[in-house]
Amino acid sequence: MATHTDDAHSGPADPGQDGPAAARARLLAAPGPGGRTRRTELSARTDDWLAGLFADAGAPAGVAVVAVGGYGRGELSPRSDLDVLLLHEGRLDPELPERLWYPVWDSGTSLDHAVRTPAEARAVAAADLKAQLGLLDARHVAGDPAITAALRSTVFADWRAGAAQRLPELRELGRERAERHGELSFLLEPDLKEARGGLRDVVALNAIAASWLADAPREGLDAAALRLADVRDALHLVTGRATERLSLQDQDQVAERLGVLDADTLLRQVYEAARTIAYASDVTWRAVDRVLADRSTRGRRPHRRAFPFTGPFGGPFGAAGRGAGGVARGTVERRPLAEGVVEQDGEAVLAQGARPAADPVLPLRAAAAAAQNGLTVSYATVRRLAAECRPLPVPWPDEAREQLVTLLGAGEACLPVWEALEAEGLITRLLPDWERVRCRPQRNAVHRWTVDRHLVETAVQAAAMTRRVARPDLLLVAALLHDMGKGWPGDHSEAGEVIVRDMAARMGFDPESVETLAVLVRHHLTLVDTATRRDPDDPATVEAVVKAVATLPRLELLRALTEADALATGPAAWSRWRASLVDGLAERAAARLAGAQPFADPGPENPAAGEAEPTAxxxxxxxxxxxxxxxxxxxxxxxxxxxxxxxxxxxxxxxxxxxxxxxxxxxxxxxxxxxxxxxxxxxxxxxxxxxxxxxxxxxxxxxxxxxxxxxxxxxxxxxxxxxxxxxxxxxxxxxxxxxxxxxxxxxxxxxxxxxxxxxxxxxxxxxxxxxxxxxxxxxxxxxxxxxxxxxxxxxxxxxxxxxxxxxxxxxxxxxxxxxxxxxxxxxxxxxxxx
Structure with missing residues (x-):
């Protein structure tokens, strides 16, 4: 579409007239935070304005003005472009488009327009996926409604007929956007539209639903999309520009306009919404993959809504569908993974005889089995676990602690499983203190993740270091919990030590392990800070480290945790130079500790260090x-x-x-x-x-x-x-x-x-x-x-x-x-x- 833009939305050419253009201009100039009501009203007044211009232009029969894209959905933000199609049959007066477009241009409104016949519109959609997506939101504004209705019918038929080819292309577009713009839920200056988890992904989910192949899990999705749209409105009003990037310098004003406490609270709300959208996208694309794989093996089927979403426990994401333990039509291959957990359709699901209400460890067992096998837990399974499982007793059973460690030890494969559990609130149910760090931004250029994601990423890095320590379980748990003090007053290491003592005891660790975890959290910055800020040749430098860790096994754990933490922070936090300084200090401290702590041999000459005396x-x-x-x-x-x-x-x-x-x-x-x-x-x-x-x-x-x-x-x-x-x-x-x-x-x-x-x-x-x-x-x-x-x-x-x-x-x-x-x-x- 040809485009004429002007960022200064100054209203109509003659604002003194009391008509649709003036009403639209007054709405744009009115104070307020924006919101769905304002977007709907702005779309309606824009419709009235364009309808009046269309009537004044003297358009003949067989011509229609059609809104597409965001305008077609009735979601006009204060600085949104107007995406408009002039649809016609037969010959068209070449001056008609100019009579329609020039008043819009003169008003300073950004306009993205095209003039096409239905056949031309259909051909462009077939060649250009983005154009086809825009037409899926086509809405009649003025002129002949029959021509608009016919185009919509044709576009949807084409979309469903070509879904097997078009949906993979749509997915690739999403991947490219994510590579360019990153993940919205972790960015300090996120693009509300283009980043992964942004408004573009909502459009993609609606397009998938229109294909009748699958639908997204809808709970919370509309509210998440609404929140991002509201933030976008406020951003437009604060900046006076058609920007989608929530820059640092604008966040306080946007928060104030929305009535939010502060910029951090605003970012947490944005991150929560983005995670809801991103998780819904992951679930939906897995459903699409299954349907397309099934079609490729069984041949094409009639176009129909194959898996309508009917609620939290129905349809493709419900308990009666795949992944919930129900029996699907035909033969379904199910491979055992763990007690109560099997693999089906590339996901971990509950076995037929699983009883979540009687098995509080089942969420962790399912998560660990899924991650260790490179799978994720199906949406229906996570929903059922969240609905039926009782809280873990305190302290945790031994198996629960072992399964958490097994989940963390899966490395990268842990991430999608963790996200699935977190999406249904299972993480905060297991670890109530997690709520304080969840979606918490880190206003530090070195950090690339929110606090909670940084903790999980640190565990991912630590999973590659488990061969370096004698207690890999403590390394992984310390990695997950080391920054739990962030968000509390004072030094986060000191606050974290207090929190982790309580958390570790609730997890069922023995007193010695609790103490080790507390030491690791309290001193997780000690090695790198001491190595880079103190004289390594000064005996007091080594003595400070020795005093902090007290034992060789703790030093071994702290060295691995230090590296995992830095690698998970970002590229600027770890380098060969830092690694060499840390290694040098750790070696000096190890030598000092080794001299004070000789190895205990559990052999005959030292029976006290070995096993207990034989039982009867x-x-x-x-x-x-x-x-x-x-x-x-x-x-x-x-x-x-x-x-x-x-x-x-x-x-x-x-x-x-x-x-x-x-x-x-x-x-x-x-x-x-x-x-x-x-x-x-x-x-x-x-x-x-x-x-x-x-x-x-x-x-x-x-x-x-x-x-x-x-x-x-x-x-x-x-x-x-x-x-x-x-x-x-x-x-x-x-x-x-x-x-x-x-x-x-x-x-x-x-x-x-x-x-x-x-x-x-x-x-x-x-x-x-x-x-x-x-x-x-x-x-x-x-x-x-x-x-x-x-x-x-x-x-x-x-x-x-x-x-x-x-x-x-x-x-x-x-x-x-x-x-x-x-x-x-x-x-x-x-x-x-x-």
């Missing part, structure tokens, strides 16, 4: 195994209350066996065959009657999908595996080959390292840090057995999605391994983990 049951089993020469085991498989009083299904396995090679891998393989995930494990030597060493294994395991195996069958398979009649490795390989390939997420590679000799005087300590997976401990055990070493003691921990294991190894004579031999064993284990 453990001693009984060890004596039985020593006397009979065979395995003795005790198996408890039942629902037992955890430390919070919440019942959780689990298995406690005690096994005593006369020392033999390959024991660890064999038992771990049997548990993997029965789909039992190892949560913790210990292995130690006893000699209860002086007849030779007995290996005592103490395991805590959990059923992968909630169904515990029959105790008798598990006992039988353990005995068969130990006497060699059950080939565990072959059975696992056969099962893995028959199972469908599981999609997953990129994870940091496993780390297999030999600890310094000071770690133990009587054994070589092999440390393994890796992403948890079925049969992982079995593979480690087989590699150690194949290397011909003895496992004297083992300490196995699963922390969220990561394992942190330590194996105390000796040679056949019970001596520590040589450096060369230890390196060969580490290489063998590393190769087994791939």
């Amino acid at each position: 049951e453990q001693e009984r089993l060890a004596v039985e195994a020593a006397r009979t020469g065979g395995p003795a085991l005790s198996l408890l498989a039942q629902a037992e209350p955890d430390a919070t009083g919440t019942e959780a299904m689990g298995v406690r396995l005690l096994l005593a066996v006369p020392d033999r090679p390959g024991l660890l891998g064999t038992v771990a393989g049997v548990l993997a065959l029965h789909r039992l995930a190892v949560r913790s494990a210990g292995l130690r030597e006893l000699d209860p009657i002086g007849a030779g060493p007995v290996l005592l294994l103490s395991w805590t395991v959990a059923a992968e999908f909630g169904e515990l195996p029959e105790a008798a069958r598990l006992r039988a398979d353990l005995r068969r595996a130990l006497d060699g009649s059950l080939d565990v490795a072959r059975r696992l390989a056969e099962r893995d080959a028959a199972a469908p390939r599981r999609r997953g997420i990129p994870t940091p590679p496993p780390v297999v390292a030999v600890a310094p000799p000071v770690a133990s005087a009587s054994a070589t300590v092999l440390e393994v840090r890796a992403h948890d997976a079925p049969g992982l401990l079995h593979r480690i055990g087989r590699a150690l057995d194949g290397a011909g070493v003895r496992v004297r003691t083992a300490h196995v921990s699963t922390l969220g999605a990561d394992v942190v294991d330590a194996f105390y190894l000796t040679d056949a004579e019970g001596r520590p391994l040589s450096a060369q031999r230890a390196g060969e064993v580490a290489a063998a284990v590393r190769a087994a983990l791939g």
